[in-house]
Amino acid sequence: MRSMDNPSTSPDEQPGVAARRFGAFLTRAAMDAGFDVTPGAGGRVALAEASGMSASAIGRTVDGKTLPRPTQLAPLARAVGLDVRTLLVEAGVIPAELWSDDQKPPVRSVSLTPEDAADHWGITDPMVRRMLLSSVQEAIRLQQEVNDNQHGAVAGG
Structure with missing residues (x-):
């Protein structure tokens, strides 16, 4: 001891x-x-x-x-x-x-497409892939609307 x-x-x-x-x-x-x-x-x-x-x-x-x-x-x-x-x-x-700077995960410098993500996650079924890609596209569209509304509120306001 x-x-x-x-x-x-x-x-x-x-x-x-x-x-x-x-x-x-x-x-x-x-x-x-x-x-x-x-x-x-x-x-x-x-x-x-x-x-x-x-x-x-x-x-x-x-x-x-x-x-x-x-x-x-x-x-x-x-x-x-x-x-x-x-x-x-x-x-x-x-x-x-137990906590060294060498253990930090590397920063990704490449963009990941929705298709790449589906491949990485092992989503191979065509119907499930279409659903995922459609959801991602809708999320991107909705985020763009939010961004446009925020920009309009700042510019107009």
């Missing part, structure tokens, strides 16, 4: 280690961002407002009692001037290799 001070200790091995590590890192990041999160200083309330979390949730998090919910990570990271990856990796919640 690894020690409590070892940053590679798994939360499964030592309950609460990840929350304490995250809280310590968040405290430093918040202080660096101008939030004095020491109890009674007002920074916890300010950080709560900036992140959309409750003051009590911020208190539990910086005190190392709980981890934030996944939906709170991005607003919390923004509030302290970090991205989510940096927040999680630097706080020791996840190893850097």
